[in-house]
Amino acid sequence: MSAPERIPPRSVTTAELLAKGELKVRGRIREASNAVLYCSVSYEGRDAFCVYKPVAGERPLWDFPDGNLARREVAAFEVSEVTGWGLVPPTVLRDGPYGEGMCQLWIEAAPDAELLALVDGEEPAEGWKAIGFAEVGEGRTALLVHADDARLRKLAVLDAVINNADRKGGHLLPGGEGRLYGIDHGVTFNAENKLRTLLWGWAGESLTGEALSVLAALRDALAPSAPLATRLAELVTAAELDATRARVEAMLASRKHPEPSGEWPAIPWPPV
Structure with missing residues (x-):
């Protein structure tokens, strides 16, 4: 048997x-x-x-x-x-x-990952992107920079789509196996432009081909009655969903990373 x-x-x-x-x-x-x-x-x-x-x-x-x-x-x-x-x-x-x-x-962050730095001088070193100058005490300033990292660049695209009003350094979590995560997305999807981030290093630069393909797929996924659009309609307002569609369309039209609007503080405070 x-x-x-x-x-x-x-x-x-x-x-x-x-x-x-x-x-x-x-x-x-x-x-x-x-x-x-x-x-x-x-x-x-x-x-x-x-x-x-x-x-x-x-x-x-x-x-x-x-x-x-x-x-x-x-x-x-x-x-x-x-x-x-x-x-x-x-x-x-x-x-x-x-x-x-x-x-x-819960994501355990890799302790040795360096994504942000304060450096002397007016230009970032190779492999880094400038954010802006910050006061470091005793009347001194230093250049705040972030890594010229493909993972951060993808996150900058995502933040622009969801209109993240609070992308601080502490919200970046390098995980295992080369992964990078962003956390704390409570102040997102506002219908008004509120993008505040430390990831301005690519502002005005051309989007990568991969990013453009992802944005095109997002445009389709945000179409009325598409599964993502249906799910988002349960989570944000109709005006905010329309604004998300508009941001995707704008990035596809310009083919560039957004730049600060000047109507809203560009960098969150405190930045880290």
């Missing part, structure tokens, strides 16, 4: 783990302006660490709807996934110990 066929256990996806797993709060990240909780999450034998940002812990902002930042974090992930660049850690909207909130996979 032959032995019964063994069915291998089903593999739990990261999305399932984050959306359905049991959340246990392990601590709070106190540097954040809103409530950010460090948690463990477990589901059907798979475990991980994650960040949980409850809507109840969001600080009201004058230029964004109340109780909506968590949904914008999820929207940024959805757009990132369509690009194929995987620049935002897996992120879901779910109920948790303190109500509805954003749950995002």
Whole structure:
């Protein structure tokens, strides 16, 4: 008599783990302006660490709807996934110990990665892009630069699409295997131009061929009734979705990285 066929256990996806797993709060990240909780999450034998940002812990902002930042974090992930660049850690909207909130996979940053620097002189060295001058104390200034890194350049494109109003240095997480992630996307998708970022090094330069292909795919994905557009309509306003489409069209028309508008501070404060 032959032995019964063994069915291998089903593999739990990261999305399932984050959306359905049991959340246990392990601590709070106190540097954040809103409530950010460090948690463990477990589901059907798979475990991980994650960040949980409850809507109840969001600080009201004058230029964004109340109780909506968590949904914008999820929207940024959805757009990132369509690009194929995987620049935002897996992120879901779910109920948790303190109500509805954003749950995002925890990323351990590589400690030796150098993406930003303050240097003497007026021009960046080879392999670096200038951001601007910063005061460093005692009346001295130094040139703030970021790495001329293809991963950062992709993130600059994503930030322009989602209209990120707060791309600080601390929101850049170099992960393992050469990966780079951007986090903290609560203040995105505004209908008004609010792009504030440290990644201005390519401003006015031609977009790469890869970026143009990604933007063309995004244009199709944002068409009414397309899956991405349907999902975003659940997360941001109709006006904000239309503005996202317009930003993609503008970049495809210009074929260049956006430049600061002059109508809004170009660099977030504090920058790191």
